[in-house]
Amino acid sequence: MNRSYPNTRLRRTRANGWSRAMVRENLLTPLDLIWPLFVTDGKGVEDPVSSLPGVSRWSVDGIAARAKEAVELGIPCIALFPNTQEALRTDDGVEAHNPDNLMCRAIRAVKDACGEDIGVLTDVALDPYTTHGQDGLVNDAGYVVNDDTVAMLVDQAINQAEAGADIIAPSDMMDGRVRAIRMALEMGGHHNVQIMAYAAKFASAFYGPFRDAVGSGDRLVGDKKTYQMDPANGDEALAEVALDIAEGADSVMVKPGLAYLDIIYRVKQRFEVPVYAYQVSGEYALIEAGAAAGAGDRDALLMEKLISFKRAGCSGVLTYHAPIAARLLHG
Numbered sequence: 001m002n003r004s005y006p007n008t009r010l011r012r013t014r015a016n017g018w019s020r021a022m023v024r025e026n027l028l029t030p031l032d033l034i035w036p037l038f039v040t041d042g043k044g045v046e047d048p049v050s051s052l053p054g055v056s057r058w059s060v061d062g063i064a065a066r067a068k069e070a071v072e073l074g075i076p077c078i079a080l081f082p083n084t085q086e087a088l089r090t091d092d093g094v095e096a097h098n099p100d101n102l103m104c105r106a107i108r109a110v111k112d113a114c115g116e117d118i119g120v121l122t123d124v125a126l127d128p129y130t131t132h133g134q135d136g137l138v139n140d141a142g143y144v145v146n147d148d149t150v151a152m153l154v155d156q157a158i159n160q161a162e163a164g165a166d167i168i169a170p171s172d173m174m175d176g177r178v179r180a181i182r183m184a185l186e187m188g189g190h191h192n193v194q195i196m197a198y199a200a201k202f203a204s205a206f207y208g209p210f211r212d213a214v215g216s217g218d219r220l221v222g223d224k225k226t227y228q229m230d231p232a233n234g235d236e237a238l239a240e241v242a243l244d245i246a247e248g249a250d251s252v253m254v255k256p257g258l259a260y261l262d263i264i265y266r267v268k269q270r271f272e273v274p275v276y277a278y279q280v281s282g283e284y285a286l287i288e289a290g291a292a293a294g295a296g297d298r299d300a301l302l303m304e305k306l307i308s309f310k311r312a313g314c315s316g317v318l319t320y321h322a323p324i325a326a327r328l329l330h331g
């Protein structure tokens with residue numbers, strides 16, 4: 001194509017709102033949103049997360065109410081994260097296997113309230129259940145061991161599937177966990193339970209407010225660099241995605257979102273699977289703080305960030321802004 005001025009004036013199609021709408025290449029709808037929710041004990045509890053203004057931990061009844069709200073807003077899926085009470089946290093995180101733990105109670109409450117009207121995605125990793133805040137079992141040298149952790153994660157995933165989870169989302173970054181979970185789901189008769197692998201999850205500084213929300217931040221000993229990826233690496237992210245797909249992932253996630261749009265784009269070019277971004281807690285907090293400090297209009301900032309994920313190739317985005325974005329989209 002040999003375009004030149006004045007035959008081509010790219011401003012022509014930008015001159016009117018109707019025309020801009022006609023040539024718009026990407027669309028964000030509430031169907032693109034997955035809403036992460038934090039669960040806490042009690043009844044009728046709403047406990048605000050101070051580092052995430054506008055986000056709260058809800059007791060199980062409140063989670064069911066949020067799920068109904070999501071259905072009304074046209075959001076197809078919620079993601080659940082428990083803030084496990086102190087007394088139930090152990091070195092091995094075995095509370096993750098309790099069929100009556102906070103996560104399982106929340107799953108059942110959402111299914112009772114909404115049935116098939118909404119998908120429930122559950123995080124698989126031990127950090128909300130361990131005393132040390134690591135995602136797996138830690139040996140005497142302080143190293144998070146791989147294969148024994150995978151065995152724990154398999155039981156955690158099956159526990160969630162039996163409670164009614166629709167999408168199992170391993171966020172732990174252990175090697176081989178997708179295959180192990182897939183095999184256990186198949187053997188357990190959970191043929192239609194999906195796996196959305198946190199395939200390319202980076203050791204990021206953007207997870208701080210999340211760790212506050214689930215209560216693992218102050219506990220965390222060391223960092224997660226021996227299992228989460230180095231932010232400097234792109235090719236390695238493709239290797240992670242390839243393995244997770246081969247092991248049985250139905251969809252993959254890139255996390256965090258905005259600083260990793262190149263990874264999303266490369267994954268989407270290379271593989272024929274749905275790709276999701278997790279716009280993580282620190283990203284949410286930055287938009288809120290920036291807007292509060294006068295850096296821009298909050299709603300405009302968040303919508304611009306969300307459309308960038310669609311443009312990069314995402315099928316959807318996990319975002320704490322989901323209900324706000326859905327309301328804006330409904331006008």
Ligand code: PBG
Nearest residue numbers: 125135171206207210280281282
């Ligand atoms: C747990 C997990 C984390 C997040 C999602 N699942 C934190 C971590 O890996 O330390 C972060 C999400 C967010 O920051 O919003 N494995």
